[in-house]
Structures are given as C-alpha cells and as structure tokens.
Amino acid sequence: MPRLSQPIRDDLPILDAILIGLGGLLIILAVRVAADRTGMPAAVLFVLTGTVLSVLPGPTDHLDPDVVLELLIPPLLFAAALNASLLQIRSHLRLIASLSIGLVLATAVAVGVTLDLLVPGLGFAAALALGAAVAPPDPVAALAIGRRARMPERLTTLIEGEGLLNDATALTLYGIAVSAAVGGGFAAPEGVGRFLWAVAGGVAAGLAVAWAVRLVRTRVEDPLVQNALSLATPFGAFALAQSAEASGVLAVVVAGLWVGHQSSRIDTSETRLQTRSVWRLIEFLLEGYVFLLIGQQAPEVVDGLGEYATSTVLAAALGTVGVVLLVRPLWLLWLRRITRVSDGTTLSLREVVALSWAGTRGVITLATAFALPLDFPDRHLLLFCAYLVVLVTLVGQGLTFAPLLRSLRLRADENEERRVRAEARLASIEAGIQRLDELLADERVPPDVARRLRRAYISRRDRAAAGLRSLTDDDDEALDRVTAGVEALGRLRREMIDAERDELIRWRDAGRLPDASLRVLERELDYQEGSLPG
Known part of the structure; x- marks a missing residue:
C-alpha cells in the first residue's frame, strides 16, 4: 500500500490539468450556447467571460506568445483559408492588397509617430513595434456577425481576404521594429529586403506544401489518412517557411487557399464531409479558447502600470485607440477615390462605413504585444495600449456591427x-x-x-x-409555393428517416442486426438526411 501512494501523488498534476481542461471546455460550451440563445457575438461573450474569470479565485491561463503564434494561429488561419474563395479573393486582390499591406503599414507608422510624440523617451522604433502589433484586424468576430446578418458577399470577401493576408505584413514589420529598438536603429534596405523575402518565401513555402499535399491526397483514398494529412498541413507550411526565415503565417494562408480550391478535384465525398466536420470542431474549440485567453490577461496587463503617471497612460492609450479607429476609415475613403474593384464600381459610402467598423483586433495583436522582450522600453505601457485596442474594437465594434449593417441596409440578395x-x-x-x-x-x-x-x-x-x-x-406566389413544397418535402423525409432509424434500432435490440451493420445502415440514412433542404 505505501508503494501505491507515490504514483497517485505523481499523477495529481496530470489530474489537475485534466480537470482544468474539462472546466475550460464546459465554459466554452456554456458561453457558445448563451451566445446562440441571446444573439450576442460569441467572441465578445468569450472575452467578457475570460475577464470575469481573471478576477475570480482560481487558476487562469497565461498567454504564451510562442504557443499562440506557433500552435494556435496556424490551424485557425488554415481553417479560415479552406473556407475562403480563392477566385473571389483574386478578383478583389488589388483592394485586398491595399488593405492588408498599405493599411497595415499606414496604421503602424501612424501609431508609431503618435506614441513617439506622446510618450517621452519611448523612441520611434519601440512605438512602431506596438503599431505593428495593433495594425492587423482579426476578422473572426466581424465575419461571424456579418454572416449571421447576411452581409453581402463582396464585403465578406474583402474582410476575409484582408484578415488572411495582413498578419504577414504586421509580423514582418514587428520583427524589424523590435530588432531596431533593441539594436539601436533602422536599416531601411535590410528591412525592405527582409519584408520582400518574407512574402516571397512564405508564398513559395505555402505552394510547395500545397503541391506535396495534393500529390499525396490524389494517391491515397483513405479518408482518415487524408484528414490526418489535412491536420498536419498548416504546421508543415508554417515550419517550412519559418525555417527559411520567411512568413509562416503567409505560407499557411497560401496552402489553405490552394488546398481548399483543389478540394473538389482531389478529395472523395467522404473525405470532404469528414474534413469539414473536423475543421469546424477545431475552429469552434480554438476560437473559444483564444478569446477566453484574451479576457484572462486583464490583471497581468494592468499590474505593470503603477510606475507610470496617469496622464502618460491616458495619453498613450487614447492616442493608440484613436489612431487605430481613425486611420482605417480615412484609408478606405482614400481608396474609394483612387481604386476601382474588378467589376468596375467603386466602394459605396455604406460599404466604407461597414468595412471601417469591421476592423476588430484579436489574439494576434495581444500575442505580438506579449512577445515583446522583457527589457523592452516601456513594455508594460505598450502591452496595456494593445490590450485596450483589442477590448475597444472587439467588444465595442463587435456589439454594434450587426445593428450597423441593418441600419445601412447592407444585406445579401437571397x-x-x-x-x-x-x-x-x-x-x-x-x-x-x-x-x-x-x-x-x-x-x-x-x-x-x-x-x-x-x-x-x-x-x-x-x-x-x-x-x-x-x-x-x-412570381412571388410561385416562389412561395415552391419554397413551401421544398420545406414540406424536407419535413416528410426526415419523419420517414426517423422511422427507418427506429426500426433499425429495434432490429439491433432484438438481436437480429449486428451493431456493425447498424452503423453502416445508419450512415446511409445520415447521408440522405444531410442532403435534405432546410
């Protein structure tokens, strides 16, 4: 008996980790159910819940920037890229490139100049590092809200494309700014060269991994093997690009866009159904976790502000948030004047307003701010400014985005x-x-x-x-008749399939049908039910 007590004590940390993981999963499920029932954006509820958890007794998660940027961001970006339209992004590429490169650079520089003026002794390089962190929008919340509000397809494509491509620009600029702040100065030619290599190398790495994945998946028909390969793809693209000092984020996006575009040609129907389900679950869990994580960082962000005067904190925070909120609409208004999208029409003022309000920041902003070296100039102040930008845009704009779309009457033509x-x-x-x-x-x-x-x-x-x-x-009456007929067909077929399923279960319970055969027949019914309208 004494020998059994030591292994039990050794296992307690593992048991604690399991219990914490189960608790986190239950919180994610509860918040998601609450979001569905209340109609509030799930991302906003997750952040608010995380903030509440951070002030309650008990353990909270610390945001490790390496874990976020290397383990959480690649699958989230890959899942988003799989569902994006490569053709739609290509048709709006000029406008998307302006948002994901030009707007990110303009925002970062504007924040850098502003903080350099408002915070004595900070320095432009350190201020630019914060600007790079807060520049890229995270479109997860905006897209979820917009899709529920039936946002037009073009706006969805612009927000989606911007969110997929802007992180590479921001992270490259961030690395240059941090090196300059720590090393003592900028080297413009070197910075431009690093940026160009990050883009070119990231695209090349993403295409190489996508080509290899396509080669394997066309020769393997087992859906389980193909899905396992799908799970490995974002990490493979990220690792390949990072090993060449290129943009891992861009590599993941390029691989995801190309694999998603080729899925109809290279995957079997069963593989596509499984892949869609697997990545929906991954998105659901990871998005819930990262937004909870954002909320839980509030105490750590606030703790380091005691060394600063209140006026300095207010000036830096208001200056950062103000520039982030102001530069985006100004840039879009400028684009409206000089840029025409592929169909020959300019952005309308209503679209400019909607795109301006879709610039919510998220976990990449916070992860890059937390990644600042511990001896970085005014690190605590910069971290607080980044956190405030995330809260203001994610909570403030997230809660008001759907009402704004309704008031602008921006709705897809069903x-x-x-x-x-x-x-x-x-x-x-x-x-x-x-x-x-x-x-x-x-x-x-x-x-x-x-x-x-x-x-x-x-x-x-x-x-x-x-x-x-x-x-x-x-013909409204004819349309109503057809719609009613389709809905009635769906209801009747579901009732019939339920009856079939109940009969199969009775056969199984009576010992007349093995469980293995039941699962085969159930899968046939599941596929039929999944194809029904409504």
Whole structure:
C-alpha cells in the first residue's frame, strides 16, 4: 500500500490539468450556447467571460506568445483559408492588397509617430513595434456577425481576404521594429529586403506544401489518412517557411487557399464531409479558447502600470485607440477615390462605413504585444495600449456591427443567391443525364437500370426547372409555393428517416442486426438526411 501512494501523488498534476481542461471546455460550451440563445457575438461573450474569470479565485491561463503564434494561429488561419474563395479573393486582390499591406503599414507608422510624440523617451522604433502589433484586424468576430446578418458577399470577401493576408505584413514589420529598438536603429534596405523575402518565401513555402499535399491526397483514398494529412498541413507550411526565415503565417494562408480550391478535384465525398466536420470542431474549440485567453490577461496587463503617471497612460492609450479607429476609415475613403474593384464600381459610402467598423483586433495583436522582450522600453505601457485596442474594437465594434449593417441596409440578395444555385443545380443534373446517355450508348449499363435512373433525374430536373422559373419570373406566389413544397418535402423525409432509424434500432435490440451493420445502415440514412433542404 505505501508503494501505491507515490504514483497517485505523481499523477495529481496530470489530474489537475485534466480537470482544468474539462472546466475550460464546459465554459466554452456554456458561453457558445448563451451566445446562440441571446444573439450576442460569441467572441465578445468569450472575452467578457475570460475577464470575469481573471478576477475570480482560481487558476487562469497565461498567454504564451510562442504557443499562440506557433500552435494556435496556424490551424485557425488554415481553417479560415479552406473556407475562403480563392477566385473571389483574386478578383478583389488589388483592394485586398491595399488593405492588408498599405493599411497595415499606414496604421503602424501612424501609431508609431503618435506614441513617439506622446510618450517621452519611448523612441520611434519601440512605438512602431506596438503599431505593428495593433495594425492587423482579426476578422473572426466581424465575419461571424456579418454572416449571421447576411452581409453581402463582396464585403465578406474583402474582410476575409484582408484578415488572411495582413498578419504577414504586421509580423514582418514587428520583427524589424523590435530588432531596431533593441539594436539601436533602422536599416531601411535590410528591412525592405527582409519584408520582400518574407512574402516571397512564405508564398513559395505555402505552394510547395500545397503541391506535396495534393500529390499525396490524389494517391491515397483513405479518408482518415487524408484528414490526418489535412491536420498536419498548416504546421508543415508554417515550419517550412519559418525555417527559411520567411512568413509562416503567409505560407499557411497560401496552402489553405490552394488546398481548399483543389478540394473538389482531389478529395472523395467522404473525405470532404469528414474534413469539414473536423475543421469546424477545431475552429469552434480554438476560437473559444483564444478569446477566453484574451479576457484572462486583464490583471497581468494592468499590474505593470503603477510606475507610470496617469496622464502618460491616458495619453498613450487614447492616442493608440484613436489612431487605430481613425486611420482605417480615412484609408478606405482614400481608396474609394483612387481604386476601382474588378467589376468596375467603386466602394459605396455604406460599404466604407461597414468595412471601417469591421476592423476588430484579436489574439494576434495581444500575442505580438506579449512577445515583446522583457527589457523592452516601456513594455508594460505598450502591452496595456494593445490590450485596450483589442477590448475597444472587439467588444465595442463587435456589439454594434450587426445593428450597423441593418441600419445601412447592407444585406445579401437571397433571391440572387438562390437563382445562381438553381441554375448550377439544373446544369449539373443535365450533365448527369448526358453522361448516363453516353454510358447507355456504349452499352456499359443495363438498359432497365438506365431507364430508372433517367426517370429519377428527369424528375429532379423538372423540380429544379420549376424552382428556377419561380425565381427568374419574380412570381412571388410561385416562389412561395415552391419554397413551401421544398420545406414540406424536407419535413416528410426526415419523419420517414426517423422511422427507418427506429426500426433499425429495434432490429439491433432484438438481436437480429449486428451493431456493425447498424452503423453502416445508419450512415446511409445520415447521408440522405444531410442532403435534405432546410
């Protein structure tokens, strides 16, 4: 018995870690449920919850910048890139590049100049390091709110593209500024060279990893192997770029965009379903954790301010927040005058207002601020300014973004989206019928089987054509009838599938159907139910 007590004591730290992990998971689940029921942005609730937890008795997590930038950011960026549209980003690339490069540089420099004037003895290089940290928006909260509010596709693409590409600019500039502040000065040619290499090397590393992943996934059909490879892809791209002193963040984004664009060609249907589910779960957990983490840093951020005069803290904080909030709309107004997007129209004033309010900051801003060396000039003051920018933009703009979109009447045209989907659906059905006729002509399928399939496809084509006519003719009554019919079909099929599933369970419970066979049949029903409308 005495020999058993020592291993139990050794295992207690592991047990504590497990309990803390379970507690964190329960908090994430509870906050997400509360967000769904109240309609409040989940990111805002996570930050507020983390702030409350930070002042309560008990352990809180310290933000380790290396963990955030090397373990949390790559999968989050990769998941976002998988869901982004490479073609849409390319069609708006000039405007997105202006936001993700030009606006980031302008914001960083403006913050640097402002703090250099407001905080005696800080120095421009140190102030620029903070400017680089607070310059890149984190679009997670803005996109989640915008999608729920049915934000137009172009705004979604601009916010998404900016958020995917701006981190590389900010982190490269941040590294240059920190080196200058610690080393004693800027070397402009060296800084430009490092920036260009970071971009070129990051793009090359991302494309190389994406090419290797595509090569493997076209030769492996096992969905589990393909999903394991998908999980490794962002870390492989990040590590390859970082080892070459290029931008790991940009490499992850490029790899994610290319892999997501090629998914329809290289993945099986089962792989795509699994991959989508896996990455949705990863996004859900990591986003909840990082926003909770932001809230929990409040005590540490505030603790180091005692050595500064109140006037200095207020001047630095208000100056930083004011510049961040002011530069973005000014830049967008300037872009509106000089830039035309690919479809030949300029940004409207309503779009400028919406994009200005979508500049929420997040975990990358805080992680880069925490990564400042411990002996960095006025580190505590800079950390407080960065934290305040995150709170003001994330909580203030996050809570008001949806009402702003509604007041601006910026909403996607649902009928146009339905029309495009209906046209594509009809074209795909016609392609299926044509392929069936080709196989029948080559005598590669039995005629009776082909006739049954052709009747089923023609029935689908007729329903799709009727739905398309109701959308293109602007016949509200016909559209209502089609919509009601589709909804009724979905409800009836779900009732029937529930009955099928209950019968299979009765067979299993009666010992007439093995569990392995039940799972096979259940998966067939799950796929059918997943394809139903509504």
